[in-house]
Amino acid sequence: xxxxxxxxxxxxxxxxxxxxxxxxxxxxxxxxxxxxxxxxxxxxxxxxxxxxxxxxxxxxxxxxxxxxxxxxxxxxxxxxxxxxxxxxxxxxxxxxxxxxxxxxxxxxxxxxxxxxxxxxxxxxxxxxxxxxxxxxxxxxxxxxxxxxxxxxxxxxxxxxxxxxxxxxxxxxxxxxxxxxxxxxxxxxxxxxxxxxxxxxxxxxxxxxxxxxxxxxxxxxxxxxxxxxxxxxxxxxxxxxxxxxxxxxxxxxxxxxxxxxxxxxxxxxxxxxxxxxxxxxxxxxxxxxxxxxxxxxxxxxxxxxxxxxxxxxxxxxxxxxx
Amino acid sequence: xxxxxxxxxxxxxxxxxxxxxxxxxxxxxxxxxxxxxxxxxxxxxxxxxxxxxxxxxxxxxxxxxxxxxxxxxxxxxxxxxxxxxxxxxxxxxxxxxxxxxxxxxxxxxxxxxxxxxxxxxxxxxxxxxxxxxxxxxxxxxxxxxxxxxxxxxxxxxxxxxxxxxxxxxxxxxxxxxxxxxxxxxxxxxxxxxxxxxxxxxxxxxxxxxxxxxxxxxxxxxxxxxxxxxxxxxxxxxxxxxxxxxxxxxxxxxxxxxxxxxxxxxxxxxxxxxxxxxxxxxxxxxxxxxxxxxxxxxxxxxxxxxxxxxxxxxxxxxxxxxxxxxxxxxxxxxxxxxxxxxxxxxxxxxxxxxxxxxxxxxxxxxxxxxxxxxxxxxxxxxxxxxxxxxxxxxxxxxxxxxxxxxxxxxxxxxxxxxxxxxxxxxxxxxxxxxxxxxxxxxxxxxxxxxxxxxxxxxxxxxxxxxxxxxxxxxxxxxxxxxxxxxxxxxxxxxxxxxxxxxxx
Numbered sequence: 001x002x003x004x005x006x007x008x009x010x011x012x013x014x015x016x017x018x019x020x021x022x023x024x025x026x027x028x029x030x031x032x033x034x035x036x037x038x039x040x041x042x043x044x045x046x047x048x049x050x051x052x053x054x055x056x057x058x059x060x061x062x063x064x065x066x067x068x069x070x071x072x073x074x075x076x077x078x079x080x081x082x083x084x085x086x087x088x089x090x091x092x093x094x095x096x097x098x099x100x101x102x103x104x105x106x107x108x109x110x111x112x113x114x115x116x117x118x119x120x121x122x123x124x125x126x127x128x129x130x131x132x133x134x135x136x137x138x139x140x141x142x143x144x145x146x147x148x149x150x151x152x153x154x155x156x157x158x159x160x161x162x163x164x165x166x167x168x169x170x171x172x173x174x175x176x177x178x179x180x181x182x183x184x185x186x187x188x189x190x191x192x193x194x195x196x197x198x199x200x201x202x203x204x205x206x207x208x209x210x211x212x213x214x215x216x217x218x219x220x221x222x223x224x225x226x227x228x229x230x231x232x233x234x235x236x237x238x239x240x241x242x243x244x245x246x247x248x249x250x251x252x253x254x255x256x257x258x259x260x261x262x263x264x265x266x267x268x269x270x271x272x273x274x275x276x277x278x279x280x281x282x283x284x285x286x287x288x289x290x291x292x293x294x295x296x297x298x299x300x301x302x303x304x305x306x307x308x309x310x311x312x313x314x315x316x317x318x319x320x321x
Numbered sequence: 322x323x324x325x326x327x328x329x330x331x332x333x334x335x336x337x338x339x340x341x342x343x344x345x346x347x348x349x350x351x352x353x354x355x356x357x358x359x360x361x362x363x364x365x366x367x368x369x370x371x372x373x374x375x376x377x378x379x380x381x382x383x384x385x386x387x388x389x390x391x392x393x394x395x396x397x398x399x400x401x402x403x404x405x406x407x408x409x410x411x412x413x414x415x416x417x418x419x420x421x422x423x424x425x426x427x428x429x430x431x432x433x434x435x436x437x438x439x440x441x442x443x444x445x446x447x448x449x450x451x452x453x454x455x456x457x458x459x460x461x462x463x464x465x466x467x468x469x470x471x472x473x474x475x476x477x478x479x480x481x482x483x484x485x486x487x488x489x490x491x492x493x494x495x496x497x498x499x500x501x502x503x504x505x506x507x508x509x510x511x512x513x514x515x516x517x518x519x520x521x522x523x524x525x526x527x528x529x530x531x532x533x534x535x536x537x538x539x540x541x542x543x544x545x546x547x548x549x550x551x552x553x554x555x556x557x558x559x560x561x562x563x564x565x566x567x568x569x570x571x572x573x574x575x576x577x578x579x580x581x582x583x584x585x586x587x588x589x590x591x592x593x594x595x596x597x598x599x600x601x602x603x604x605x606x607x608x609x610x611x612x613x614x615x616x617x618x619x620x621x622x623x624x625x626x627x628x629x630x631x632x633x634x635x636x637x638x639x640x641x642x643x644x645x646x647x648x649x650x651x652x653x654x655x656x657x658x659x660x661x662x663x664x665x666x667x668x669x670x671x672x673x674x675x676x677x678x679x680x681x682x683x684x685x686x687x688x689x690x691x692x693x694x695x696x697x698x699x700x701x702x703x704x705x706x707x708x709x710x711x712x713x714x715x716x717x718x719x720x721x722x723x724x725x726x727x728x729x730x731x732x733x734x735x736x737x738x739x740x741x742x743x744x745x746x747x748x749x750x751x752x753x754x755x756x757x758x759x760x761x762x763x764x765x766x767x768x769x770x771x772x773x774x775x776x777x778x779x780x781x782x783x784x785x786x787x788x789x790x791x792x793x794x795x796x797x798x799x800x801x802x803x804x805x806x807x808x809x810x811x812x813x814x815x816x817x818x819x820x821x822x823x824x
Contacts, residue, residue, distance in 0.1 A: 036650065036653070037363055037364075037366070037367030037370070037650070037654055038367075038647070038650060038653035038654045038656065038657045039657075040657075042367075043370070043657050043660075043661060046370070046371045047371070047374065047661075049371075050371070050374075063731050064367065064731075065730060065731060065732070066523075067519075067520065067522055067523040067730070067732075068505070068519065068522035068523055069505075069510075071519075071522065072519065072520070072522060072523070075519050101510065101511075102510070102511050102512060104519070105519055147781060150778070150779050155510050156508060156509055156510045157510050177778055177779070177781065178778070179775050179778045179779060180507050180508055180510075180775075181775070182505070182507050182510070182771075184590055184591065185590055185646050185647055185648065185653075187646065188461065188590055188646060189464055189465070189775075191461050191644070191646070192461035192462055192463065192464050193461075193464075194464030194465060194779065195779065206645055206665045206666065206667050207645065207667065209665060209667070209669075210645065210665075210667040210668045210669055211668075212668070274374065274661075277663055278660065278661050278663075281660045281661075281663050281665065282657075282660050
């Protein structure tokens with residue numbers, strides 16, 4: 001008897017979920033973007049949103065929250081109902097990196113990725129009038145002149161910071177000086193000649209086009225489309241990749257059919273030529289992985305980053321007892 | 322020849338009916354956003370940005386810029402009428418603007434704010450046009466040590482803001498510095514003084530804080546006064562609607578000085594605009610023959626900061642358009658808007674897209690005229706707000722504060738913060754502790770710390786970096802002189818006292 005009831009129950013639940021997925025969405029969907037209004041994740045997502053809305057037949061209600069470098073938004077959505085009407089989007093940083101650097105009220109496992117649609121590119125910049133033409137020359141100079149080279153990054157523990165520490169480790173320890181520049185336009189101190197180099201986002205490549213900065217190498221898997229002559233770190237012999245991707249995610253427990261539907265809607269929206277054009281001008285790359293691949297990718301990135309943070313001895317808050 | 326040709330091109334662009342409409346929408350939205358407390362240009366532009374994806378780039382930029390400088394016109398309205406700063410750049414306007422309104426001089430206060438904004442706005446466009454490329458390079462020479470020197474001077478100027486007791490003002494400044502420490506540490510990216518509250522990771526937000534300290538505490542102390550049976554009813558007779566000739570002669574110097582200060586500081590990245598309003602106010606108070614009038618309804622105290630914030634908004638365009646460097650969040654949004662349309666901001670912008678650059682400049686001239694036409698008739702309406710009986714006005718003020726504080730970050734925590742600061746602000750009023758030094762120190766503190774630590778990193782711990790670099794050396798020298806000038810009267814008084822005792 002009990003078995004029959006539970007079978008009935010199972011049947012009902014499966015009917016309910018399948019019809020739920022067919023109907024979904026029946027009301028507007030909340031999307032919280034973990035990025036400033038001017039950030040490239042925000043702008044690109046809002047471009048995708050209009051197409052996603054058309055495909056799903058329901059509006060996306062978008063708001064921004066950039067508290068704590070994105071961890072604020074993820075903390076909010078982690079606690080929301082996993083019904084497909086609460087989504088979060090941003091760089092993968094608050095998912096895979098921040099929880100390994102300081103305590104946050106959510107875990108990587110609290111989320112189901114829906115897709116990633118782009119990669120955040122970055123690289124090492126020097127002034128255009130600097131004597132170093134290649135990364136090799138720059139590293140040699142830094143090795144021979146300990147304490148003379150200062151480099152700026154947007155924050156401690158960022159991939160751009162890790163990239164420099166990685167070189168230093170591989171070269172047996174280089175004494176160059178880290179200057180964090182949080183919350184400001186990261187190109188200014190370098191343009192003004194106050195620091196020697198800057199390991200910053202590729203959004204600053206327009207200074208290279210304008211002839212005031214030089215890009216020595218990039219941190220991505222592939223070369224930048226706009227700068228095909230600039231090698232990647234890996235090509236220069238440093239096995240480092242900035243794996244920050246632009247990701248859309250939902251709270252854990254969101255039904256799989258819903259995830260698939262959203263994945264599909266966002267993926268199709270990526271065909272928009274204006275979106276593609278924007279990503280290029282903003283210095284990012286369009287790159288898609290579906291929900292399963294993104295999950296795997298982020299899990300791997302989480303492990304790799306954790307190991308690197310440990311190996312490079314990046315400062316971390318003592319664990320809570 | 323080339324110049325007139327360019328200006329002509331600019332006006333051709335802006336006089337196109339579509340662009341004209343975009344310009345009008347921009348300044349109208351800007352005025353509204355400025356008047357509404359909480360929601361600032363960043364929120365408004367972010368909201369409208371997706372709507373411009375399909376519009377031509379020149380129109381987009383014209384409209385978004387209109388919102389930006391339009392906000393600086395509207396920001397003073399609530400500061401003057403109800404003591405709620407509409408924007409961070411209008412916090413200091415509360416001090417004298419609200420006092421003027423209480424004396425029945427809301428009209429002249431709003432009028433001088435509008436005219437000051439117009440004059441400063443127009444002058445800053447002229448500056449943007451002629452000296453932009455010369456000054457933009459100078460802005461780059463401001464590295465961390467130069468910032469440190471400048472911000473230190475700002476902290477010294479803070480002492481001029483004190484109205485009652487200099488000791489209490491300094492105490493409040495220390496509180497402001499402490500509050501400024503809340504948030505992620507710049508070196509380690511680890512939270513400081515957040516007490517495990519995740520909402521404090523990004524620090525205390527200035528908008529709910531200022532709304533609480535000024536707006537909410539004002540409402541609370543008015544209720545307090547209402548409870549007092551012996552209270553004197555404050556009759557807000559509206560004497561006249563426009564600034565008189567006397568007002569003008571008092572304010573004209575302040576407007577010009579405010580413009581220069583606003584323009585110079587506005588070009589620098591960071592909180593240039595906010596800082597310039599405080600500094601221009603302090604300068605007016607310092608050079609005034611009657612500094613005791615400040616905080617009691619001095620028209621210069623409205624004219625100077627309101628001119629400064631408009632000049633700063635024009636100046637902020639300089640690094641963006643000539644170097645491709647956004648110096649604040651709004652500029653970053655304009656930067657993003659350009660990129661969306663496939664236009665790379667930077668030194669090549671003027672050459673490659675003259676229609677956009679000169680169209681924008683021409684639209685700013687036109688926009689400022691539109692704003693003046695839009696704002697002057699509004700004064701008559703605003704002043705009527707003061708006639709609303711307090712049992713209706715006060716709940717409305719509270720409601721607007723709540724909506725405004727929430728809208729900044731969509732965060733319920735900000736509401737708690739505002740209420741908390743409202744209660745603290747009420748107590749501060751009761752015991753005559755001033756909020757202005759607290760807020761100025763709060764604005765300066767974190768930036769000062771960042772500049773200091775960055776400088777010492779660059780110099781590897783040597784403090785000589787502040788003296789050996791020419792700009793920072795000179796600025797620090799001036800700061801030292803300011804400090805001496807401050808001390809001098811006290812020393813003189815002491816000597817006099819000693820002499821008296823001896824005799």
